[in-house]
Amino acid sequence: MFIEKIKSPQDLKSLKTEDLNVLAEELRNVIIERVSINGGHLASNLGVVELTIALHYVFNSPEDKIVWDVGHQSYSHKLLTGRFHIFHTLRKYKGLSGFPKISESPHDAFGTGHSSTSISAAIGILEARDIIKKFQISNLRFQIPNKVIAVIGDGALTSGLAFEGLNHAGHLKKDLIVILNDNEMSISPNVGALSNYLNKVLTGTFYKKFKKETKAFLEGIPKIGETVAKIAQKAEGSMKGFFLPGGLFEDLGFNYLGPIDGHDIPLLIETLNSIKDANEPTLIHVVTKKGKGYKFSEEDPCIYHGVGPFEADTGIQKEGSGVKGQGSKAEENLENLSVVHCISPLAYHEASVSMISVCGVIGNAGT
Numbered sequence: 001m002f003i004e005k006i007k008s009p010q011d012l013k014s015l016k017t018e019d020l021n022v023l024a025e026e027l028r029n030v031i032i033e034r035v036s037i038n039g040g041h042l043a044s045n046l047g048v049v050e051l052t053i054a055l056h057y058v059f060n061s062p063e064d065k066i067v068w069d070v071g072h073q074s075y076s077h078k079l080l081t082g083r084f085h086i087f088h089t090l091r092k093y094k095g096l097s098g099f100p101k102i103s104e105s106p107h108d109a110f111g112t113g114h115s116s117t118s119i120s121a122a123i124g125i126l127e128a129r130d131i132i133k134k135f136q137i138s139n140l141r142f143q144i145p146n147k148v149i150a151v152i153g154d155g156a157l158t159s160g161l162a163f164e165g166l167n168h169a170g171h172l173k174k175d176l177i178v179i180l181n182d183n184e185m186s187i188s189p190n191v192g193a194l195s196n197y198l199n200k201v202l203t204g205t206f207y208k209k210f211k212k213e214t215k216a217f218l219e220g221i222p223k224i225g226e227t228v229a230k231i232a233q234k235a236e237g238s239m240k241g242f243f244l245p246g247g248l249f250e251d252l253g254f255n256y257l258g259p260i261d262g263h264d265i266p267l268l269i270e271t272l273n274s275i276k277d278a279n280e281p282t283l284i285h286v287v288t289k290k291g292k293g294y295k296f297s298e299e300d301p302c303i304y305h306g307v308g309p310f311e312a313d314t315g316i317q318k319e320g321s322g323v324k325g326q327g328s329k330a331e332e333n334l335e336n337l338s339v340v341h342c343i344s345p346l347a348y349h350e351a352s353v354s355m356i357s358v359c360g361v362i363g364n365a366g367t
């Protein structure tokens, strides 16, 4: 197995690109096996396997800082940064944390659990880097950071704190890299205006509308209009890149790339290589499938977001794992209440507080 030999991301870089898909399969198997025994976050982790490989293949952690938002998708990151041999201790007493933890590894750039903090945290690291350089501060007990990458899901991006970060980044114009991991899911399906916007981007609505309107406009120009429209149509391929999505992020001061297939490792590597030395804020819109590669979590990523122990072959949750179908009436009520969080912030708050208590009692993976 490749994964057994990877003691640090440097070892990963010695693999051929054609071996990386095999590595992705290995990572998925290790994650499914371990979560089925220890419980934990499953669907979010399975969705970012290829993205994590590509990030560590292109960047140089720990000098380059990867900041995982929420942190519930960092299992592949842990496995590729020298923690494979202790991965069996995941979420156990004195074992590996289920989230990035600064004291656990130099590769964990920021401790998380709270959602939507990654962009602001990444800006903080960049600011510190530039102050150290500007004032030539020496005798540091740590390496000066180089590039900083925030990886944030479309669910976490809907929070106000994430927008503060985008706003700040667009103002500072530093070389921040934001990876938007868009799987159209929060814990449950994502809702809201931003979600609608991203959905339009994915379905190409913007481009189609632009194309229709531009064609009509060009054709309306007397005499030369039709010819110009024909030329424009021929140039469609290249125009697509200019006029497709991302307007919202461009307006906030980001250079926008995407949407790209988040399971295509060569494409991810090529895209990351193309922007890694950019000196302006860049956002790459990556599209992934939550729960990817495991039948049960692909079919129901919501149930497999955070799970207690289960049978890996059948996906059936084990007795007392505290998830759907096992619980008391109170738990059922809380579960019903949690469904409401999509529409009512107050109900969401109440549901979160209640669910946190339930998670504590039943040993579930958490929210």
Ligand SMILES: Cc1ncc(C[n+]2csc(CCOP(=O)(O)OP(=O)(O)O)c2C)c(N)n1
Residues within 6 Å of the ligand: 044, 047, 070, 072, 073, 113, 114, 115, 152, 153, 154, 155, 156, 157, 181, 183, 185, 186, 187, 290, 367
């Ligand atoms: C402040 C705060 N609110 C709510 C949560 C609960 N929570 C856990 S993951 C998550 C969002 C998950 O969606 P996304 O960021 O798209 O990641 P995905 O799981 O889809 O990969 C939320 C809201 C949290 N961790 N912190």
